[in-house]
Amino acid sequence: MTESREANPLHAIFNAGSVAFVGASNKPTTMGTIQMLNTLRGNFPGRVIPVHPRLERVLGEKAYPNLRALPEPVDLAVLVVPTDAVLPVVEDAIARGIRNLVITSAGFREGGEDGQKREALLREVTRRNGIRFVGPNCIGVLNTKSGLNTTFFPYLHAPGPLGLASQSGTYVTQVLDLLARWGIGLSKAISVGNSVSIDLADCLDYFADDPDTRAVALYIEGIADGRRFLAAARRCTARKPVVALYVGGTEGGSRSGRSHTGALGGPDEIYDGLFAQAGIQRVKTVADLYTFGWALATQAVPNGNRMVILTHSGGPATSMADAVYRHGMTLPRFPSALEAQIRSMLPATASAANPIDLTFSLDIKLLQEKLPPLLLGQDFVDGLLMHGLQGSTFFTDVSRIAGDLFSLPLDQMSEFARLAVEPLCRMPQEFQKPIVMSCFYDRRDNVVRTLQDAHIPVFDTPERAVAAMGALVRYGEFRRRLASREGPDARTPV
Amino acid sequence: MTESREANPLHAIFNAGSVAFVGASNKPTTMGTIQMLNTLRGNFPGRVIPVHPRLERVLGEKAYPNLRALPEPVDLAVLVVPTDAVLPVVEDAIARGIRNLVITSAGFREGGEDGQKREALLREVTRRNGIRFVGPNCIGVLNTKSGLNTTFFPYLHAPGPLGLASQSGTYVTQVLDLLARWGIGLSKAISVGNSVSIDLADCLDYFADDPDTRAVALYIEGIADGRRFLAAARRCTARKPVVALYVGGTEGGSRSGRSHTGALGGPDEIYDGLFAQAGIQRVKTVADLYTFGWALATQAVPNGNRMVILTHSGGPATSMADAVYRHGMTLPRFPSALEAQIRSMLPATASAANPIDLTFSLDIKLLQEKLPPLLLGQDFVDGLLMHGLQGSTFFTDVSRIAGDLFSLPLDQMSEFARLAVEPLCRMPQEFQKPIVMSCFYDRRDNVVRTLQDAHIPVFDTPERAVAAMGALVRYGEFRRRLASREGPDARTPV
Structure with a gap:
């Protein structure tokens, strides 16, 4: 040595x-x-x-x-x-x-x-x-x-x-x-x-x-x-x-x-x-x-294995929920007051339980600005898994068939989407809790790029995001075992 | 029904x-x-x-x-x-x-x-x-x-x-x-x-x-x-x-x-x-x-689980070799005459065993035209796994630092690479044996695109390619079980 x-x-x-x-x-x-x-x-x-x-x-x-x-x-x-x-x-x-x-x-x-x-x-x-x-x-x-x-x-x-x-x-x-x-x-x-x-x-x-x-x-x-x-x-x-x-x-x-x-x-x-x-x-x-x-390398070490899933897609919500349990983590149910508060913010067809599935909703304020801090601020939440944030690639894809119908030009819509994701980029730091995401678009998308460049992991599939979160949870467990074995001095900050 | x-x-x-x-x-x-x-x-x-x-x-x-x-x-x-x-x-x-x-x-x-x-x-x-x-x-x-x-x-x-x-x-x-x-x-x-x-x-x-x-x-x-x-x-x-x-x-x-x-x-x-x-x-x-x-959906059903790995990178060769066994397949050793024949074609630092690892070699004729048909033509080979074919993206990346040194323009080098891969595109059909590949470049690369458009699966990591080959091998086993149970009439062609 x-x-x-x-x-x-x-x-x-x-x-x-x-x-x-x-x-x-x-x-x-x-x-x-x-x-x-x-x-x-x-x-x-x-x-x-x-x-x-x-x-x-x-x-x-x-x-x-x-x-x-x-x-x-x-x-x-x-x-x-x-x-x-x-x-x-x-x-x-x-x-x-x-x-x-x-x-x-x-x-x-x-x-x-x-x-x-x-x-x-x-x-x-x-x-x-x-x-x-x-x-x-x-x-x-x-x-x-x-x-x-x-x-x-x-x-x-x-x-x-x-x-x-x-x-x-x-x-x-x-x-x-x-x-x-x-x-x-x-x-x-x-x-x-x-x-x-x-x-x-x-x-x-x-x-x-x-x-x-x-x-x-x-x-x-x-x-x-x-x-x-x-x-x-x-x-x-x-x-x-x-x-x-x-x-x-x-x-x-x-x-x-x-x-x-x-x-x-x-x-x-x-x-x-x-x-x-x-x-x-x-x-x-x-x-x-x-x-x-x-x-x-990028996310805070979680205090436990209790996750929240936030998405606007039912399939990825369910894949993530299944993978959370397969990787030894849990999805705690929300206290009824919190669930009622969340339900009041969502469209009727959405699910206010954990996973939160906004279904088809373009309300990015809700998905990116309001719900994440509410969830990360809860004591019983150790980490946040998200799927489906998207920007320029989505608009480009849809513009191929609907371009002439948009009232705003493509780059302006894309820029709005990028700006809207910036508060979220700061949240892992603010809450000292991990966020890991998946998206079916890659870095050509300006929102994916913005998140990734802010060192929020955005991977290609829901299960890959959950698996990476599992690695964080296991490292948290390791650190706690180490601390309990060797006393507080062993808790070198990561 | x-x-x-x-x-x-x-x-x-x-x-x-x-x-x-x-x-x-x-x-x-x-x-x-x-x-x-x-x-x-x-x-x-x-x-x-x-x-x-x-x-x-x-x-x-x-x-x-x-x-x-x-x-x-x-x-x-x-x-x-x-x-x-x-x-x-x-x-x-x-x-x-x-x-x-x-x-x-x-x-x-x-x-x-x-x-x-x-x-x-x-x-x-x-x-x-x-x-x-x-x-x-x-x-x-x-x-x-x-x-x-x-x-x-x-x-x-x-x-x-x-x-x-x-x-x-x-x-x-x-x-x-x-x-x-x-x-x-x-x-x-x-x-x-x-x-x-x-x-x-x-x-x-x-x-x-x-x-x-x-x-x-x-x-x-x-x-x-x-x-x-x-x-x-x-x-x-x-x-x-x-x-x-x-x-x-x-x-x-x-x-x-x-x-x-x-x-x-x-x-x-x-x-x-x-x-x-x-x-x-x-x-x-x-x-x-x-x-x-x-x-x-794209590859022939293999007759067994005996694979050959062909690459010019030792790491992917080893990852693939390890994954082959983890997925229930094998890498048969070559008969000595074949190994000698292959060795005579390779650079000195290359490995002529299975996996074949050309190490650093730009001889695409060997990698893409000569070795694949030689290997697919062997009775004891049920499928071919490859890693590392590349074209335009490679040249683009290297050109960023070495562009002025190339005697040929970028698009001409890329086009040569694309043409060189065309015989390989026909081989799964010709030999009625599966080829599955991985490449660290994606479809922006003209060689990856050409292979994928010819319906040769090219995935992002060595293990993903091997896992997909494993699915083919298991389906082959299922078909053989079905045939032995129900007689030749059940062998509907896929």
């Missing part, structure tokens, strides 16, 4: 002021070039230096033939070179006094006996020389705040409070477009690859202290050092929630993980036990990994 | 040549107006006649003060009127000789004691007069081929082979944008509401005979007549797959369903038994309902 934040090797990597890319060129079809471009043309303020044996300039920057030739050491070197070239380049880095690396190159433990020998040598050389590195067989790191991005994909979304550490590079790179579409923002992400020097335990240790990270998502194919992982995870989950997708527990997952990152997966039960001891929530799909992580 | 296709009341409704809308006006903010517009301004070729007590013209069409005043009977009348007005308008319909109705209006069984009396009277009057109707408290029907659309949302996607019957109107209307984004096309959809005259059994009976429907998705809050439902479902599942989402099995779902459509949900075990007897696959989320339904 790390003594201080600065002692964690990831601290120096994420805060690198200068980065050298070994293996970048001027060809946009090579991995190294794109990786360098992501940092060079992102908002990274530090120096980005290409290293190339022949080219004098790479992507407009002066290139050096090798790391030894650099006029001064860089804070971080990224290696995207053929397998055989990795060790010589590492020797160059050592010679130049470079202490932190990202080694993208593959062909190590995951690549059979030769690869295993190569990896052992790499481990030995770097350890002896005090080098810490991410990889090999990884895509490296992404810091959305500093603009450092060694991955293969540009980060196009706003930074957010979810931290990510993954034994798959794809789940921190190719997935970025999907995460942006789901409104999910990352703080920092680490593709650990074969984890020779920096592993998931280091990531957990780092995230535990990182003020930009409020929840952590882990993608795991196998853990080599369970004891170390458990210690780091315990420290992290006492401060912030951690969710993990473990895929090495079946014959298929284990076999595939071995050829991917050389990870040795163990039986599901072992990992279930490890996660339970660590206070980590296990999920079964990448969708749950990111959506649970996002809810945990 | 219906004797002939024409005898099913839905046959006359779906094939209506003329439709009257009672309750439409010129105000685009009322439900009836939008419902009429969807048929009037869709591609419905028949007559659309508004009925309004005062207006002379509605939406440009000559209006009649009531149904009695129509110059001739219409094939179908849609009622979107206040609760109290429903019975008088039904009497008008009877008087004018109109035999088929859609009753959108709410305020019946779901609305307490008064509503129950009202519904009993409606049932009695219509029965006595030989009237069949969808509803009340529903949104009616959608025929994507004829353009008849009594729902509240325009249908903006191409027709497809999935039939839908739902006790929620939302799940055939508000969900249309989502289904279009997932590339899912409907044949016909029915929102049955309170099911006083036409219920889910009638829908199953209709879909069993409908040549445009290859699979059926049901959303169920409660079934009143289990025996009738079972008989219709058995007949249907012997011909085509049926998936069902039942949400009435928990306290929350049951309570919400009661206030929504007045449905009385029963315990999960009862419904599990009913579905098992009927050969219906039960799902737990609306996402599974539609995605399983789509895979079942």
Whole structure:
């Protein structure tokens, strides 16, 4: 376990002021070039230096033939070179006094006996020389705040409070477009690859202290050092929630993980036990990994499992109600005075019980401004689930058949809808209670976008919203168990 | 059970040549107006006649003060009127000789004691007069081929082979944008509401005979007549797959369903038994309902559970591999000659086992043209799972940082990618084996769009693709059990 934040090797990597890319060129079809471009043309303020044996300039920057030739050491070197070239380049880095690396190159433990020998040598050389590195067989790191991005994909979304550490590079790179579409923002992400020097335990240790990270998502194919992982995870989950997708527990997952990152997966039960001891929530799909992580990173920890459902659609109300019970939560009945008060506000065909279903009603004031604070203000309500808020996409769809009948232009109606949702955006903060939503429209809709950008989770289906709320409720239970076991001092604010 | 296709009341409704809308006006903010517009301004070729007590013209069409005043009977009348007005308008319909109705209006069984009396009277009057109707408290029907659309949302996607019957109107209307984004096309959809005259059994009976429907998705809050439902479902599942989402099995779902459509949900075990007897696959989320339904509607029935995974990403390969086993399927190892053949085609860091992981490789010929037919042609392969095909969105994303470095313009690169995927689009048909995919890009991507429009399911996450493949495998097992029990005559082609 790390003594201080600065002692964690990831601290120096994420805060690198200068980065050298070994293996970048001027060809946009090579991995190294794109990786360098992501940092060079992102908002990274530090120096980005290409290293190339022949080219004098790479992507407009002066290139050096090798790391030894650099006029001064860089804070971080990224290696995207053929397998055989990795060790010589590492020797160059050592010679130049470079202490932190990202080694993208593959062909190590995951690549059979030769690869295993190569990896052992790499481990030995770097350890002896005090080098810490991410990889090999990884895509490296992404810091959305500093603009450092060694991955293969540009980060196009706003930074957010979810931290990510993954034994798959794809789940921190190719997935970025999907995460942006789901409104999910990352703080920092680490593709650990074969984890020779920096592993998931280091990531957990780092995230535990990182003020930009409020929840952590882990993608795991196998853990080599369970004891170390458990210690780091315990420290992290006492401060912030951690969710993990473990895929090495079946014959298929284990076999595939071995050829991917050389990870040795163990039986599901072992990992279930490890996660339970660590206070980590296990999920079964990448969708749950990111959506649970996002809810945990953005919403207040609920005091209990008592939910209210608010919608103008009977089907989603019923799907949500069913899912609430399947996920171990309840829908308390309203006290009769409250139910009468709500009934007096609703149209005749609406349901004033819990779930509240406004049926076909365009009264957005009621749905978005009046009912949510009334409900969130009740002591017996621990969280609010909503379905069906919508703006520009709805008007666009309906305008295709009814455009000429509207008295207001499309953009004006859309803007009214967007403005009307702003008070709701502030309510999770005001009431310190979670709100999770679903909508059948996506971020093209200006209301969905506004909610998501205010860090209210809006997912694509009712059950996905309820499942994410379930993750919040379980984390609340975990925190209360922790507090009762360890006294009030353990109640570190999340 | 219906004797002939024409005898099913839905046959006359779906094939209506003329439709009257009672309750439409010129105000685009009322439900009836939008419902009429969807048929009037869709591609419905028949007559659309508004009925309004005062207006002379509605939406440009000559209006009649009531149904009695129509110059001739219409094939179908849609009622979107206040609760109290429903019975008088039904009497008008009877008087004018109109035999088929859609009753959108709410305020019946779901609305307490008064509503129950009202519904009993409606049932009695219509029965006595030989009237069949969808509803009340529903949104009616959608025929994507004829353009008849009594729902509240325009249908903006191409027709497809999935039939839908739902006790929620939302799940055939508000969900249309989502289904279009997932590339899912409907044949016909029915929102049955309170099911006083036409219920889910009638829908199953209709879909069993409908040549445009290859699979059926049901959303169920409660079934009143289990025996009738079972008989219709058995007949249907012997011909085509049926998936069902039942949400009435928990306290929350049951309570919400009661206030929504007045449905009385029963315990999960009862419904599990009913579905098992009927050969219906039960799902737990609306996402599974539609995605399983789509895979079942578009893909060949697999002969077994032996899958191959093909991707260029290790993480998705491993997630898929793990999910394959969790969903009761297997990943057979390749015979050594085949593995050697594959290995000779791949880059050194790639995995030639099953899953095949090309790692970082831009060789789309290998991924899309050479490997899929080689794999689908193997006797021991029952289906193909793929992840990661991409086109225009990928180029757009990368162009943001590398645009000036590409030698070809964006649209030309995108078009090459689209053309390269066309042979793959034909393979499910050629090999009569299912292909299901995932991609982190959506339909904005021209390759995803091309695959989806060729009716290859492309879903957003690896596990969702595998889960949908699991539904296909289970239906294959069901068909083989059915065939072995009932002899070759039962093997009606799907």
